[in-house]
Amino acid sequence: MQNALFVGVSSQVALQRELDVIANNMANVSTTGFKGRSSRFQEYLMPVASADSFHRPDRRVSYVIDQGTTLDLAQGPIEQTGNPLHVAVRGEAFLVVRTPNGDRYTRNGAFETDPQGNLVTSDGYAVQGEGGPIQINAQETGLSIGPDGTVSTNLGIRGRVRMVTFANPQALTNEGANLYGSAAVPVAAGINGRLESGALERSNVKPVIEMTRLMDVNRTYTMVSGVISRLDELRGTAIRRLADVA
Known part of the structure; x- marks a missing residue:
């Protein structure tokens, strides 16, 4: 019994x-x-x-x-927003953002700019480019984000959004605010990650x-x-x- x-x-x-x-x-x-x-x-x-x-x-x-x-890790539905700062991630890649606890990873492509001109997520975390944070002056116009993450304005290329993948994405841990942490070192996404500008990837639930x-x-x-x-x-x-x- x-x-x-x-x-x-x-x-x-x-x-x-x-x-x-x-x-x-x-x-x-x-x-x-x-x-x-x-x-x-x-x-x-x-x-x-x-x-x-x-x-x-x-x-x-x-x-x-x-x-x-x-x-x-299935792809969520893509919704067109028309906002040039919005990007939907296609493929296995994750975006890299800087938090007080270091670099973290997300699929949230709802970007915006803060008062200092930094490209940030909707939660205020700085989006990391391949050369560091990406800054856009208020006077710049014609902003666009290419499929490879290249951020351009009327003044030329301002940076490239860093996209990474993991050998074992199942080891990613949820850390709140739609962020993931990983003890493993990520690698550049390359052809495994592309961005669709003016759109957002919705939840795959x-x-x-x-x-x-x-x-x-x-x-x-x-x-x-x-x-x-x-x-x-x-x-x-x-x-x-x-x-x-x-």
Whole structure:
């Protein structure tokens, strides 16, 4: 009976984790460049007794182990905005931005300029060019961003937006504000990343699928809770009957 309770609890913990992931995906359905995540779980079989003198051998008990999440790198839908400072990232590349904690990576191409003329994201982080931050004077006109990230105005080329890729993008960690961190050193994106000017990549989260997953998780959680409650009642009944016999 104890094993059944432990199995139920391990399932509930896994389902709660799955619920958190789904909730985060749903909260970012409208976040520019957001990449959804899905949970990974693994079955763990409890070792059985090694003695061979039992009339009936032990049965393995199956538990659930949380193995983290996987990042869905599928391309999100592209929406035309007409804003020359907006760029949609196509391919596997990430944009590099400077934060107080160092360089971080994003797919959010909703650029703008700050009062100092620096090219920044909508959250105010400086967009990094291949030669450092990109600055545009207020007097410059005709701004455009090419597919390779080249930023040009009427005064010529002002820089090139830095795009990078990772050997193992699944190792990227979410750090809030639609940013990713990585312990690995990125490499130049090259042909693996192109920019589409005047457009934004929207979230790749599919609300209908997430809602279906949410209903499945809630239904399963309720079922497991019911099983645990019945097991607890059964144990209480057994204790009372044993006390009556005594």
